[in-house]
Amino acid sequence: MPIQKIRSYLIAKSYDYAMRNTEKNCLHGWRQELLSQASGDLLEIGAGTGVNLPHYPAAVTRIVLSEPDAQMRKSLKRKTAQMQCDRCNITHWGAEAADAADASFDTIVSTLVLCSVPSLDNSLKEIYRLLRPNGILIFLEHIISDHPQILIWQRRIEPFWSLCAGDCRLTRDTAPAIQANGLHIEQITESPMSGAPAFVCRTIRGTARKRPHTDKESIAATDKLSSPVA
Numbered sequence: 001m002p003i004q005k006i007r008s009y010l011i012a013k014s015y016d017y018a019m020r021n022t023e024k025n026c027l028h029g030w031r032q033e034l035l036s037q038a039s040g041d042l043l044e045i046g047a048g049t050g051v052n053l054p055h056y057p058a059a060v061t062r063i064v065l066s067e068p069d070a071q072m073r074k075s076l077k078r079k080t081a082q083m084q085c086d087r088c089n090i091t092h093w094g095a096e097a098a099d100a101a102d103a104s105f106d107t108i109v110s111t112l113v114l115c116s117v118p119s120l121d122n123s124l125k126e127i128y129r130l131l132r133p134n135g136i137l138i139f140l141e142h143i144i145s146d147h148p149q150i151l152i153w154q155r156r157i158e159p160f161w162s163l164c165a166g167d168c169r170l171t172r173d174t175a176p177a178i179q180a181n182g183l184h185i186e187q188i189t190e191s192p193m194s195g196a197p198a199f200v201c202r203t204i205r206g207t208a209r210k211r212p213h214t215d216k217e218s219i220a221a222t223d224k225l226s227s228p229v230a
């Protein structure tokens with residue numbers, strides 16, 4: 001069995017157990033509060049073992065669970081079968097490239113995933129493409145520390161941590177990247193993830209909206225497209 005497969009197997013098998021304290025201390029409550037805002041056609045990126053599933057309200061009509069890791073997908077399949085989730089579909093898409101048309105989703109969910117994707121910007125561009133105008137990204141992510149000593153440690157251990165924890169990066173500054181990729185952050189809360197080591201402790205959670213073009217923006221865009229070549 002290649003190393004990569006063994007690593008995936010171990011991570012998928014141990015994930016829920018490894019997260020049990022932080023789930024109990026804070027994540028469970030945060031998921032419940034955040035995901036109550038989800039509605040319509042929903043895409044969850046990096047759905048993992050399916051921990052968010054019990055939190056989706058009835059207003060969510062369709063749930064596409066994307067998960068590129070085959071071992072995680074096995075857990076996901078078990079969970080959706082146990083829950084008899086008729087509105088769920090599982091796909092293997094990575095966050096950077098989904099096989100779905102532009103503006104396919106009202107809600108996109110990313111919880112503890114944007115730290116693991118190979119390119120934060122490409123994933124956010126794809127999220128923007130997939131959201132309908134007025135659609136929301138619901139996010140919960142751990143981020144770069146604002147404490148200089150902790151940041152030094154984050155940088156030191158990041159390569160080793162990334163190897164053990166499914167390519168997770170410790171020093172991503174996710175909120176500015178969300179805004180830079182065209183989504184408007186409407187709610188954001190920063191809190192320590194209680195029970196987690198100091199180097200993955202600082203988290204943000206909230207929502208970011210793909211605002212429909214205002215008339216002014218649409219006119220400017222049309223003008224640009226139709227302006228004569230000098």
Ligand SMILES: C[S@@+](CC[C@H](N)C(=O)[O-])C[C@H]1O[C@@H](n2cnc3c(N)ncnc32)[C@H](O)[C@@H]1O
Binds near residue numbers: 049066110111112
């Ligand atoms: C820390 S786990 C989070 C799982 C779950 N979302 C949660 O809230 O507990 C990170 C997940 O992101 C997935 N992942 C890794 N690379 C990805 C990518 N490029 N696109 C989407 N998901 C990815 C991993 O397979 C894993 O399931």
